[in-house]
Amino acid sequence: MISEIGRNIVRFLVLLLLQALIVKNIHLGRYFIFFPYILFIMLLPFNTNKPLVLLISFVFGLCVDLFYDTQGMHASACVFMALMRGFVLKLLSPREGYEENHKPTMSYMGAAWFISYALILIFAHHLVLFYLEAFSFREFFRTFLRVLCSSVATFGFVYMLQFLFYRSNSERLT
Amino acid sequence: MRALLNFAIKNYYYLLFFVLQAACVLLMVKNRSLQSTHIINSANAMSAKTYEMVANTKEYLSLRDENQRLSDENTRLKNIMKSSAYEFINLKDFVRNDTLYKQKYTYIAAKIINNSTNLRSNYLTLNVGRAQGIAHDMSIINTEGIVGIVKDVSENYCSALSVLHKDVKINCKLKRDGSYGPLNWEKDDDYSSATLTDIPIHAKFKVGDTVVTSALSSIFPEGIMVGTVSHFERKSGDAFFTVKINLATNFRKVNHVYVVKNFFKAEQDSLEVNSQKHDKDDK
Numbered sequence: 532m533i534s535e536i537g538r539n540i541v542r543f544l545v546l547l548l549l550q551a552l553i554v555k556n557i558h559l560g561r562y563f564i565f566f567p568y569i570l571f572i573m574l575l576p577f578n579t580n581k582p583l584v585l586l587i588s589f590v591f592g593l594c595v596d597l598f599y600d601t602q603g604m605h606a607s608a609c610v611f612m613a614l615m616r617g618f619v620l621k622l623l624s625p626r627e628g629y630e631e632n633h634k635p636t637m638s639y640m641g642a643a644w645f646i647s648y649a650l651i652l653i654f655a656h657h658l659v660l661f662y663l664e665a666f667s668f669r670e671f672f673r674t675f676l677r678v679l680c681s682s683v684a685t686f687g688f689v690y691m692l693q694f695l696f697y698r699s700n701s702e703r704l705t
Numbered sequence: 706m707r708a709l710l711n712f713a714i715k716n717y718y719y720l721l722f723f724v725l726q727a728a729c730v731l732l733m734v735k736n737r738s739l740q741s742t743h744i745i746n747s748a749n750a751m752s753a754k755t756y757e758m759v760a761n762t763k764e765y766l767s768l769r770d771e772n773q774r775l776s777d778e779n780t781r782l783k784n785i786m787k788s789s790a791y792e793f794i795n796l797k798d799f800v801r802n803d804t805l806y807k808q809k810y811t812y813i814a815a816k817i818i819n820n821s822t823n824l825r826s827n828y829l830t831l832n833v834g835r836a837q838g839i840a841h842d843m844s845i846i847n848t849e850g851i852v853g854i855v856k857d858v859s860e861n862y863c864s865a866l867s868v869l870h871k872d873v874k875i876n877c878k879l880k881r882d883g884s885y886g887p888l889n890w891e892k893d894d895d896y897s898s899a900t901l902t903d904i905p906i907h908a909k910f911k912v913g914d915t916v917v918t919s920a921l922s923s924i925f926p927e928g929i930m931v932g933t934v935s936h937f938e939r940k941s942g943d944a945f946f947t948v949k950i951n952l953a954t955n956f957r958k959v960n961h962v963y964v965v966k967n968f969f970k971a972e973q974d975s976l977e978v979n980s981q982k983h984d985k986d987d988k
């Protein structure tokens with residue numbers, strides 16, 4: 532049994548390297564771009580201190596910036612997403628609150644919960660990221676299309692990752 | 706002031722958010738101006754090391770293609786080199802054609818797929834054959850020096866005598882003073898040495914001198930590296946030096962080679978055979 536902190540550190544490194552070394556090399560045109568690394572922020576435990584989430588997201592975003600040569604862009608999007616995470620968790624919380632041993636994964640919280648949680652956060656992240664990248668509203672609609680397409684792409688990736696790595700959880704649960 | 710402080714403490718979460726965003730924007734704005742140095746970029750130690758590691762691994766995966774490309778490139782370069790051309794000057798009226806140099810040698814890239822070094826007669830097999838333009842008696846060299854001579858040719862392969870073959874005799878010269886003699890692989894030679902015989906005793910050379918192929922050989926182009934003199938001796942009663950040579954080519958490791966085709970070989974050979982025949986007729 533690895534502690535929760537150790538598990539998150541491993542996830543930090545694995546997702547960072549996955550993004551920088553593999554996913555960065557996937558080219559599917561200008562509209563479909565994958566950023567599955569944000570799964571790390573999504574999977575931080577429910578009871579993580581909210582300011583801590585902001586700080587962790589900032590550091591994580593900076594690490595991604597290191598590999599993408601985009602100073603602060605990913606960090607900014609990640610921090611924004613971390614802020615949104617607080618709201619979304621409140622919005623989607625069950626009536627009796629989150630249980631102590633639950634994790635924000637599909638196997639614990641169910642497909643419907645996870646899909647809305649992931650889609651909102653991914654959309655928030657991509658919205659900030661792509662508009663910062665464009666840095667103008669001149670191509671407003673094209674950028675928006677990129678946000679939508681990439682959100683779907685990233686969501687697909689994240690969904691697959693969930694299936695790959697968290698099936699054992701659901702088996703353990705039942 | 707106190708109210709402001711209270712407000713800040715109460716809302717420190719949002720304050721933190723704005724501070725972090727401000728830091729991000731600051732970084733981004735700095736990135737926009739080209740003069741400033743980038744604090745965070747992929748040239749820094751962490752990401753650069755990671756990328757380098759990946760690139761190194763990838764390099765291994767593409768080594769085969771890379772070798773092939775380099776070999777092809779070298780072949781192309783060798784083909785346009787001046788030394789593979791035959792100087793063509795019309796002596797009769799000094800009219801220069803625009804073909805000042807006529808191609809004499811062409812190089813075909815090949816790979817050694819079978820090789821031995823420990824027998825008395827060593828053979829090589831190459832992955833090129835008649836279909837690639839290979840014919841009997843072409844020479845084989847690599848970037849280090851001479852390798853062998855093509856013997857039998859099939860459609861896509863050819864068998865060649867290695868320089869490490871007891872019957873191979875290649876005319877070589879000492880680069881320092883130009884005196885030449887045949888290079889043999891004698892029975893006391895190992896895979897890294899050979900023997901140059903018939904060097905006249907007035908030749909001036911010393912240990913370490915370069916030995917290259919001579920112009921007398923119609924098989925090898927002139928000036929291809931053979932090796933360096935390791936020691937020499939004059940056997941009693943002999944009028945010649947026997948020179949031991951360290952071969953430049955590492956025969957244990959030859960892999961990519963060039964087969965050299967001499968466009969003038971047929972002409973030269975038939976002429977020589979003809980005149981020698983006339984000689985015999987005269988007698």
